[in-house]
Amino acid sequence: MQDAKLFKDYTMQEVLDEFDSIESFEFPGHAIQSGEITRKQIDLYRRMGVETPTSLQQA
Known part of the structure; x- marks a missing residue:
């Protein structure tokens, strides 16, 4: 997350929550x-x- 500079926009919990909904x-x-x-x-x-993942379809 640091390399991608995600901490600027998200907390770790927000990223985990986002992926948890898949x-x-x-x-x-x-x-x-x-x-x-x-x-x-x-x-x-x-x-x-x-x-x-290839099995995922865009909403």
């Missing part, structure tokens, strides 16, 4: 699927240098 769904015989992701979450992933 839901995942598990169906027997299928891979785990993640729910929709917001533009804010996409921005946080990018700023932290993390690739957005």
Whole structure:
């Protein structure tokens, strides 16, 4: 978070809360699927240098 200068805009708890709202769904015989992701979450992933999971769809 320091490298991405996120502490200027967010607390650690705010970032964790933002990612905590991403839901995942598990169906027997299928891979785990993640729910929709917001533009804010996409921005946080990018700023932290993390690739957005491919199963996430933009809201």
